[in-house]
Structures are given as C-alpha cells and as structure tokens.
Amino acid sequence: xxxxxxxxxxxxxxxxxxxxxxxxxxxxxxxxxxxxxxxxxxxxxxxxxxxxxxxxxxxxxxxxxxxxxxxxxxxxxxxxxxxxxxxxxxxxxxxxxxxxxxxxxxxxxxxxxxxxxxxxxxxxxxxxxxxxxxxxxxxxxxxxxxxxxxxxxxxxxxxxxxxxxxxxxxxxxxxxxxxxxxxxxxxxxxxxxxxxxxxxxxxxxxxxxxxxxxxxxxxxxxxxxxxxxxxxxxxxxxxxxxxxxxxxxxxxxxxxxxxxxxxxxxxxxxxxxxxxxxxxxxxxxxxxxxxxxxxxxxxxxxxxxxxxxxxxxxxxxxxxxxxxxxxxxxxxxxxxxxxxxxxxxxxxx
Numbered sequence: 001x002x003x004x005x006x007x008x009x010x011x012x013x014x015x016x017x018x019x020x021x022x023x024x025x026x027x028x029x030x031x032x033x034x035x036x037x038x039x040x041x042x043x044x045x046x047x048x049x050x051x052x053x054x055x056x057x058x059x060x061x062x063x064x065x066x067x068x069x070x071x072x073x074x075x076x077x078x079x080x081x082x083x084x085x086x087x088x089x090x091x092x093x094x095x096x097x098x099x100x101x102x103x104x105x106x107x108x109x110x111x112x113x114x115x116x117x118x119x120x121x122x123x124x125x126x127x128x129x130x131x132x133x134x135x136x137x138x139x140x141x142x143x144x145x146x147x148x149x150x151x152x153x154x155x156x157x158x159x160x161x162x163x164x165x166x167x168x169x170x171x172x173x174x175x176x177x178x179x180x181x182x183x184x185x186x187x188x189x190x191x192x193x194x195x196x197x198x199x200x201x202x203x204x205x206x207x208x209x210x211x212x213x214x215x216x217x218x219x220x221x222x223x224x225x226x227x228x229x230x231x232x233x234x235x236x237x238x239x240x241x242x243x244x245x246x247x248x249x250x251x252x253x254x255x256x257x258x259x260x261x262x263x264x265x266x267x268x269x270x271x272x273x274x275x276x277x278x279x280x281x282x283x284x285x286x287x288x289x290x291x292x293x294x295x296x297x298x299x300x301x302x303x304x305x306x307x308x309x310x311x312x313x314x315x316x317x318x319x320x321x322x323x324x325x326x327x328x329x330x331x332x333x334x335x336x337x338x339x340x341x342x343x344x345x346x347x348x349x
Contacts, residue, residue, distance in 0.1 A: 011073050013041040013048075013095055017060060020289060021315045027128040029154025029184025030055045036287045039063055041091045045102055046337065048095030049291035050087035050259060051310075055236075058085045086262065093263030094295045094338065102337040108298040109332075112264060115301030120330040123148035123307050125180075128155045132163060136171040143172035146328035150206075150307055151177055154184015158193055161185075165200045178203045178305075183210035183236055187217060191224035204231040204280070206255060211236035218250040233282060241273050253280030256303075258296050271302055285310040294321030295338050300330060318343050 018038050025032045037052040037060055052060060063085050070076065076084075081092055101111040109117055124146040129135035139149065151168055153161040161181075168177055179202050185193060190208040197205055209217045218237070233253035238244050239260050247254075254274050261267035267283075274281050283303040285293045287310045300306045308330070311317050321340035323331045333339030 011043075012070060012076050013043040013046075013092070015067050015091075016040050017064075018049075018289070018318075020287070020317070022287065022313045023315045024313075025127075026287060026313055027130075028152045028180075029128075029156075029182035032127075033287070038288055038292065039087045039091050040291070041088075041095045043095060044099065046095045046099035047291060047340065048091040048093065048098060049289060049295070050090035050094070051286040051288040051292060052087060053259065053286055056086070056259070058087045063087055086259065089262050090259055093265075094258070094292070097264055098295075098337040105336050107332065107336060108264070108295070108338055109301065112268065112298065114268075114299055116332075117297055117300035117306075117330055118332050120300045120303075120306050121148060122146065122309070122324055122328050122330050123150045123178075123305065124312075124328070125150040125307060125309055126152060126168075128152045129164065132167045135164065136167045139168045139171040139175075143175050145324065145326055147172075147174065148176045148305075148328070149178075151179050151202075152182070153179045153205075154181040156184070158185070158189050161193060162196055162200075165197060165202060169200055176203055177201065178205065178233075180206040180235070181208045183207050183212075185209060187220045187224055190221055194225060194229050198230045202230060204233055204253060206233040206253075206282070207235040207237065208232060215246060215250065218247065222250060231280065233280065235284070238270075241269055244270060244273050244277065244279070248277045248279070251279065253282060253304075255282045255284045255307075257284045257286065258292070259286060264299065267296075267299055268302075271299070280304050282307060284308075287313055289314065289317050290319040290321040291338065291340050294319075294333065294340050297322045297330060297332060298338070306330065 020036045022034050025034045039050050041048045097108050101108045124142045155161050185208050231252035234251040235255040238254050256267050256270045281303045282305040283300055284307045285296050290311045293308050293311045297308050319340045320343055321333050
C-alpha cells in the first residue's frame with residue numbers, strides 16, 4: 001500500500017545510507033568484513049532499516065539508482081515497491097509496520113498477533129577465529145551470560161573447524177552449541193565432519209554445503225551420511241516458501257530472516273509452512289543496527305531458536321532497542337512500534 005495510507009505525512013520516505021563499523025573483523029565461510037552498510041527509511045515518527053550483505057545481490061549503487069529514478073514528493077506505489085531492490089522492500093515494510101503499530105499504540109508483535117517474545121533464550125554468535133586461545137577465552141567470558149552459542153565454521157580447514165568446536169566445548173562444558181558453515185564444506189568434508197560434530201555435542205548444523213549446488217548437493221550429502229546424524233538446517237538454500245517445500249525431507253530446520261523473506265508477512269508465511277512440515281525454526285539476523293535486529297525480534301516468540309545479536313558487533317550502533325538480561329534472555333523495548341530510540345549523543349546519519 002502507498003505510504004500515505006499509514007504515515008502521518010504524505011510523500012515518499014526519506015532515505016539514507018548508514019555505514020556501520022564493527023569492533024573487530026567478523027569472519028564466516030564467505031569471507032571477513034570490518035564494516036557493513038544499511039539502508040534507512042524514515043517518515044514522520046517511523047523508521048525502517050535493511051542491511052546490504054556482501055553475498056546477497058543488492059548493491060548500494062543499484063538502490064541509489066532506484067531512489068534517484070523516483071519523482072520527488074510523490075508517494076511510492078505498491079507496484080514500484082514490488083519491483084524495488086530487496087533492501088528497499090524490507091526497509092519499507094519495517095517502516096510501515098513501525099508507523100502502523102505506533103498509530104495503534106502497541107508493539108509490532110502485538111499488531112501481528114504474535115506471542116510475546118520477552119524471555120526467549122538467545123544465542124551468541126562467534127565468527128571463525130584466528131587464535132583458538134583467544135577464542136576459548138571469549139567463549140568462557142560470554143558463557144557468563146549466554147548458554148547458547150552459534151559457532152561459525154567453514155574455515156577452509158576441516159581439522160581447524162573440528163578444533164573450533166572442541167575448544168568451545170571445553171571452554172563452556174554446559175553450554176548448547178550449534179554450527180553454521182555458510183556452505184563452506186564439500187559433501188565429502190561434511191560427511192566426515194558431521195559425525196564428529198555430533199560427538200562433540202552440537203545440537204544441529206546450519207547450511208553445511210553451498211546453496212549453489214541446489215537440491216542435488218543436499219541429496220548427495222544425505223546419501224553419504226550415516227542414518228543417525230545431526231539435524232541439518234538450511235539458510236542460503238531456502239529463500240522462499242517454494243524452496244522450503246522442495247527441501248522437505250532433506251533438512252530438519254530452516255533459518256528465517258526478514259531480509260530473505262522481504263518483510264514480516266513473508267517471514268510469518270515461512271514460519272507457518274516450516275511448522276506444518278515439522279521443521280525446526282531459527283530466527284536469524286544479519287550484522288545490522290539495533291533497528292533491524294529489534295524489528296526481527298518482534299517475531300521471536302514463535303520460533304524455536306533466535307540468533308539476534310548482529311548489533312552486538314558494532315562500534316557505532318546509534319540506536320537502542322532489544323537487550324539481553326544477565327541470563328541471556330531477550331528483553332524488548334517498552335515503546336510502541338518497533339520500539340527503538342536514537343542513542344543520546346549520536347546523530348541519525
């Protein structure tokens with residue numbers, strides 16, 4: 001729907017790009033990054049955000065070109081939004097829900113008729129380390145608050161991946177761990193490593209093989225694995241409901257993200273189908289500010305697991321929203337809409 005039907009002011013939202021700086025490089029199988037870029041849209045008292053991800057197709061240049069082609073002071077039509085780059089669609093969807101929930105003086109989760117996400121058990125994600133001793137100390141330190149960890153694997157060295165999990169298990173013996181390979185293993189490597197990951201106590205492994213292989217690479221992996229191995233979750237391989245239906249039987253769970261789904265309704269549709277298929281569900285985030293992570297958190301109450309810590313890697317997170325209590329449980333901001341507020345002393349742009 002055009003923004004004038006939900007916003008206090010007519011015309012298109014104000015758009016800007018914000019560069020987010022990480023406290024330290026974050027490495028996954030796709031590579032390492034020290035900063036990320038997000039698109040922000042605001043209109044009246046509403047705000048929306050969507051991240052640019054290096055291994056996703058949208059670019060800042062494409063988005064700037066799309067925005068430049070729009071007529072100033074004219075509302076975006078629904079047709080224009082549908083044809084817009086993915087980050088534009090997501091930021092617009094978050095903004096619209098923020099505005100609508102504020103108009104009704106309620107949080108987005110209540111507007112969407114979702115369970116209260118407060119108190120959900122959260123995980124802390126850790127990038128592929130370069131030094132295992134430092135990594136062990138980091139796990140030990142974080143385990144004072146969190147008892148669930150997501151370990152990034154796919155270093156390019158299967159022995160090192162195994163050592164990462166072993167070091168984490170030793171540092172926090174009572175914690176629950178799961179792995180995220182981001183497609184960094186071959187079928188042969190995955191067939192060797194997954195039984196080892198099970199012996200080391202991982203709860204499940206996410207995206208062990210590359211999504212470019214389609215369903216066939218998952219079938220090859222299934223054929224190469226023993227009958228009783230770890231549950232496997234799909235991330236990059238499952239972008240849509242149609243993907244999830246095709247992968248039923250090949251995966252035991254799915255990572256659902258607002259960016260992949262295009263917004264709240266798409267994420268909820270994926271969640272409903274995953275439940276119907278008996279799949280486990282993980283609500284994920286990208287490295288993004290508290291705006292994007294808090295927006296996603298409004299859906300957390302309906303998921304088995306949540307991975308919503310993308311904002312914790314940032315040096316210049318200029319908003320505040322969700323938080324975690326001393327036991328690693330999710331806390332939500334008190335205000336209506338998404339509930340985020342600008343941090344004092346930090347500018348919007």
